[in-house]
Amino acid sequence: MNNIEELREHAIQTLKKLESKEIDMAEAGVTAKLYESLMSSLKTEMEYHKMLGHLPRIKFLEAATYELKAEKKLEVDKKLIGKRNE
Numbered sequence: 001m002n003n004i005e006e007l008r009e010h011a012i013q014t015l016k017k018l019e020s021k022e023i024d025m026a027e028a029g030v031t032a033k034l035y036e037s038l039m040s041s042l043k044t045e046m047e048y049h050k051m052l053g054h055l056p057r058i059k060f061l062e063a064a065t066y067e068l069k070a071e072k073k074l075e076v077d078k079k080l081i082g083k084r085n086e
Contacts, residue, residue: 004061011035 001007011032018028042058049056 002060007035007038 001010014023014028014031017023018025042060045058046056
């Protein structure tokens, strides 16, 4: 997993697997605990930056946003190019 959106999607897939009985409650519980540990470490990192007075840059939380911004920019660029050709 490279970013928070992938984590969220994995969590949703885990829930679907539990509902369809592809995995049992124990496996889902272990997975949930891992998600919880990951989120706790992100919170700790954010608190550390706050304590130092820094603006945190946490790639795991920002990665998906950067990809979305790049996609939006591409859409805008295509629209602008289209208008120039009209």
